[in-house]
Amino acid sequence: xxxxxxxxxxxxxxxxxxxxxxxxxxxxxxxxxxxxxxxxxxxxxxxxxxxxxxxxxxxxxxxxxxxxxxxxxxxxxxxxxxxxxxxxxxxxxxxxxxxxxxxxxxxxxxxx
Amino acid sequence: xxxxxxxxxxxxxxxxxxxxxxxxxxxxxxxxxxxxxxxxxxxxxxxxxxxxxxxxxxxxxxxxxxxxxxxxxxxxxxxxxxxxxxxxxxxxxxxxxxxxxxxxxxxxxxxx
Numbered sequence: 001x002x003x004x005x006x007x008x009x010x011x012x013x014x015x016x017x018x019x020x021x022x023x024x025x026x027x028x029x030x031x032x033x034x035x036x037x038x039x040x041x042x043x044x045x046x047x048x049x050x051x052x053x054x055x056x057x058x059x060x061x062x063x064x065x066x067x068x069x070x071x072x073x074x075x076x077x078x079x080x081x082x083x084x085x086x087x088x089x090x091x092x093x094x095x096x097x098x099x100x101x102x103x104x105x106x107x108x109x110x111x112x
Numbered sequence: 113x114x115x116x117x118x119x120x121x122x123x124x125x126x127x128x129x130x131x132x133x134x135x136x137x138x139x140x141x142x143x144x145x146x147x148x149x150x151x152x153x154x155x156x157x158x159x160x161x162x163x164x165x166x167x168x169x170x171x172x173x174x175x176x177x178x179x180x181x182x183x184x185x186x187x188x189x190x191x192x193x194x195x196x197x198x199x200x201x202x203x204x205x206x207x208x209x210x211x212x213x214x215x216x217x218x219x220x221x222x223x224x
Contacts, residue, residue, distance in 0.1 A: 046220060
């Protein structure tokens with residue numbers, strides 16, 4: 001864990017991008033940010049903790065709603081600047097009540 | 113498209129996080145960054161174009177390797193600061209030759 005942490009590239013705000021995916025369906029649920037402390041807490045406790053940029057503090061997912069994310073697997077990308085969490089989601093991931101935060105589509109056009 | 117673009121929250125560098133997922137297997141392949149121009153090009157051409165932070169320019173995925181990403185669906189998250197691309201990947205997504213950039217695991221420990 002320490003070796004991996006030393007390789008991770010946190011951005012200028014000390015944060016790293018985290019992608020959250022349902023371990024069973026493989027649906028992408030949400031994207032959030034982690035600082036080193038939240039990543040260590042996530043790995044230690046087995047439940048996802050992020051860093052809230054708007055509130056400027058740690059945020060255990062589901063601490064109020066009960067919609068916890070149990071960690072099944074944590075993966076790092078090839079250039080060590082993004083984390084993929086595979087989770088067992090209790091309830092829904094999105095604050096809107098949707099299963100996933102990704103529910104709005106952009107139209108694709110092959111025309112000029 | 114214009115309405116969605118006006119809602120998107122690009123960061124202080126004019127970039128937005130893009131998660132790339134295989135449309136068929138749902139495997140998360142990589143994470144990259146887009147500016148507005150690369151998103152418009154991606155939607156218009158039907159092939160993924162990103163913004164390379166290291167090279168400071170647009171980067172059509174696979175332009176050299178041939179490992180193009182055909183766009184099947186573009187989705188936006190609930191707070192308009194992350195994009196999910198569902199793609200048909202030619203070849204592999206990772207420059208290392210791996211199918212996905214996420215091939216390194218972090219150990220999870222429930223101990224203090």
